[in-house]
Amino acid sequence: MTGEETAPTSTARFPRSSWNRFCQWTLSEWDLDVNQFRLDFVQPRVAALIGSWGALDLESVSEAVKDRPRARMELVETLSLGVSELFRNGDHWMHVREHLTRRAKAGPLRIWSAGCSFGAEPISVAAVLKSFCRGDHTIIATDMSEQALSRASKGFFYDDEMVEVSQWMRAKHFEKKNGGWQAHDDLRSMVRFQQMDLLTNEFESDFDLILCRNVLIYFSDSAKDRLYKGFHNALKPGGALFLGCSERMFHSALLGFRSKTPFFYERPSEDEHWRSAS
Numbered sequence: 001m002t003g004e005e006t007a008p009t010s011t012a013r014f015p016r017s018s019w020n021r022f023c024q025w026t027l028s029e030w031d032l033d034v035n036q037f038r039l040d041f042v043q044p045r046v047a048a049l050i051g052s053w054g055a056l057d058l059e060s061v062s063e064a065v066k067d068r069p070r071a072r073m074e075l076v077e078t079l080s081l082g083v084s085e086l087f088r089n090g091d092h093w094m095h096v097r098e099h100l101t102r103r104a105k106a107g108p109l110r111i112w113s114a115g116c117s118f119g120a121e122p123i124s125v126a127a128v129l130k131s132f133c134r135g136d137h138t139i140i141a142t143d144m145s146e147q148a149l150s151r152a153s154k155g156f157f158y159d160d161e162m163v164e165v166s167q168w169m170r171a172k173h174f175e176k177k178n179g180g181w182q183a184h185d186d187l188r189s190m191v192r193f194q195q196m197d198l199l200t201n202e203f204e205s206d207f208d209l210i211l212c213r214n215v216l217i218y219f220s221d222s223a224k225d226r227l228y229k230g231f232h233n234a235l236k237p238g239g240a241l242f243l244g245c246s247e248r249m250f251h252s253a254l255l256g257f258r259s260k261t262p263f264f265y266e267r268p269s270e271d272e273h274w275r276s277a278s
């Protein structure tokens with residue numbers, strides 16, 4: 001420590017100027033906006049992580065992670081805490097159900113859960129489809145975290161991850177087991193899990209719905225815009241993007257979306273697009 005002023009919290013671990021430089025560095029190197037997390041949450045976690053990399057202070061981090069492509073994943077895992085639950089923000093899911101039931105009338109659906117963590121989100125989608133939308137639908141669920149995906153493949157959830165799941169849904173699609181809930185195989189088999197880094201990998205296309213919730217909070221504004229454009233291209237006309245409850249796409253119209261609610265955005269169908277342009 002240099003005796004320099006630390007950030008104003010009792011848990012601040014780093015001098016303010018080196019913390020600011022670290023935040024600049026993660027932003028420019030990795031498009032990760034660490035700055036927006038609360039210091040008392042983020043600094044102890046970063047301190048423990050860089051310690052495990054063998055870096056003694058923030059200045060030596062760039063050297064310590066050189067030629068270590070896993071380092072960014074470890075930082076994201078450290079920040080994300082892997083928090084998720086089934087039907088997170090329960091009341092928002094009525095938009096998902098309405099969108100899927102309407103579109104399923106025209107044929108099989110393609111859905112992408114981007115940043116799916118340990119699988120609560122795609123399994124929620126599978127439960128909606130199984131319950132309300134006949135047909136042979138596809139759900140792709142991706143995350144950059146190997147740890148999260150390894151848990152996701154098991155389809156097992158703890159009580160506190162199931163609070164938004166109705167008794168009816170539990171009885172229909174889950175079995176009480178080992179102090180938690182096991183999703184039935186017919187739900188699990190609807191989901192294809194795969195590792196993917198949203199910032200560097202190519203997107204698949206022709207989706208009726210993309211869920212990307214509580215993921216973009218880690219990203220710089222320019223990375224967010226790049227991703228919104230990518231999601232727009234990856235959606236079918238009439239498809240929708242579902243964001244987390246505190247996320248909001250500013251200038252959605254400029255990006256070609258129609259905002260249904262602050263968290264649900266549709267790519268207009270070609271007809272609507274030309275009607276609104278003329």
Ligand SMILES: C[S@@+](CC[C@H](N)C(=O)[O-])C[C@H]1O[C@@H](n2cnc3c(N)ncnc32)[C@H](O)[C@@H]1O
Binds near residue numbers: 076145214
């Ligand atoms: C807080 S969890 C959100 C889980 C779920 N979408 C939800 O809202 O409940 C954020 C997830 O985003 C993933 N993630 C963060 N950056 C990513 C990236 N660049 N590519 C893919 N996944 C990423 C993390 O690994 C983590 O599992």
